[in-house]
Amino acid sequence: MLHTLTSPLDMIGRSKGELDTPALVVDLDAMERNIRLMADFLGDGPVKLRPHMKTHKTPQIALMQIRAGAAGVTCQKVSEAEAMVDGGVEDVLIANQIVGPVKIHRLMDLARRARVMVAVDNADNVADLSRAAVATGVTLGVLVEINHGMNRCGTEPGQPTLALARIVADAPGLRFLGLQAYEGHVVMLPDFEARKAAVEQALAIAMGSKALIEADGLPVPVFSGGGTGSYAITGRYPGVTELQAGSYVTMDVGYKRIGMPFECALTVLTTIVSRPRDGVIVGDSGLKVITPEFGMPDIVDLPGAKVIYLSEEHTKIEVSEPLPEVRVGSKIELIPSHGCTTFNLHDWVYMIRNDVIEHVWRVTARGRSQ
């Protein structure tokens, strides 16, 4: 049926197959099962979920996670946190260094209307945050980011971490709340036992610094970290209070490959635009709608077909069987290898239940990089 749309919202109530492509779609039942699985795993234990919204960048999904028990959300950027608070989230951690006068000003504005925590790893930055908090009349929660093995940002364990914690605790307008540590260097190790050993090694280092700070008389009420690949390890580790897993909610091929128990709920609906010769079909999803950094996407329910290449606007698919049912104009679904960067390419996400478009949500934090 031909329809000319004025807004993606007009698709509500229609069937998934009527969507024009490429389109980002989420299976609601599968996503809700993922949310439930994570909530049940954490239960009433000492670790609260603070899911990273970098995956979905969509306030409505964050609110579903919060209704299932999450304490709030984790963000990387001030502009992402603004999108979440604008969308109804009341508690945000920016698990990242916020540097520069414009962003710090925006951070303080945000702290007037939501509970905000931010990470630091540098004394000059602490001084800037302190001055701005005092000038604004807010008290900002601060976590010291500790480098427990990823070797990206973060203070070195031991004395350097304690020293910065002390500086934060003594800074007017700031409240030292604890530590933040992300084991990004090992969350995707394929072998679970190797991953567990590596994550626990990192956490042991970080907990050593936590003990050092506490022994110095400073309480450490918050220890926030972990990802989807380490949720079952970090989520049970003594001393951890918050788990930042994000990808679990809609999943991707990257995490599926290492055996995570969540379901792939996120796909990019794709139209076949060419069947130029035997063995090759071409779809209309390329690098501008689905990202390649963790490998090629998987194809849903098309045995013998494999994505071998993404160019900017084409999916090149090799097929080992004739697949006569796949014609020019047919639609297929691709599961991204990396959900987080794929979400960031889309302005809208179509939420599907039983083949019907139940919601059309704007990915409001898409492109929020500042």
Place this chain on the structure above:
Amino acid sequence: MLHTLTSPLDMIGRSKGELDTPALVVDLDAMERNIRLMADFLGDGPVKLRPHMKTHKTPQIALMQIRAGAAGVTCQKVSEAEAMVDGGVEDVLIANQIVGPVKIHRLMDLARRARVMVAVDNADNVADLSRAAVATGVTLGVLVEINHGMNRCGTEPGQPTLALARIVADAPGLRFLGLQAYEGHVVMLPDFEARKAAVEQALAIAMGSKALIEADGLPVPVFSGGGTGSYAITGRYPGVTELQAGSYVTMDVGYKRIGMPFECALTVLTTIVSRPRDGVIVGDSGLKVITPEFGMPDIVDLPGAKVIYLSEEHTKIEVSEPLPEVRVGSKIELIPSHGCTTFNLHDWVYMIRNDVIEHVWRVTARGRSQ
């Protein structure tokens, strides 16, 4: 100086260093020299430039190219073509298969208000286009896409290409205008002589089919193809009438590495957010503002510093010298390895001349994937 902005446009007239980051910036002088170099190369010769707008997705840049002599623009998607026509471009080639009733409907709407050509490689698709053109009362220019070696879309050379050309020529509402062929499989070969030989081999195949069609009594007024890597080859090849080079206008590291004579005018302004330990600095530009598929970005004017990793929101930079001037809060510039996909991550581009922001342009075709 602290300023709270309501719109990126408020930055007009300020200095580049005042921009918050990450921010996409273009050096206007360098871009204008690139536009001039390409225009001078083609001169009044038989090949007209039809630059691919997939690089910049910004109508104002397309209009600058047209003022310098380009015949119009090349697009990949209907929604991109709409953005260009909305922005004042009057002549667009969609060098891609347009499949499905919604897109074909939009294509016909567009053909009522601009000169539009489209590529085809499939007889069913030709029939769909023909029916829609007749129903709308427009005549649509059509190029048959020929596979001269890339093995993505396109008809096979010889009889299959002639057969589809005949089908187009006989289809009501369509006008067969010629052939489209993109040598994407060889435009980035590092060695110029090897590239030249490969491009000429592909073009010889395509020109064989052009001759076959003409011998059959069908004129072939248009032969459109080529890219930045092949501009000096395809732009001089007998029988070619349009050159689709796009990346040349703002360039990237990918094309610089193979020795193209254009200047890198495009950078992502980046703030250093952490200097966690000796040998490492961390910037705030990651995979969500700069793409990695052709490798890591280069850094402008920072000898001894090298991007070794992009995570979603971090630039991890290894430094072999102390670089004391690079502090937390300092700004650096990254040159993307792939300009086209990097532009697609940004809503705004800041056009700089002599360090002053002369224009702030919306990247209106960003995310236009349908």
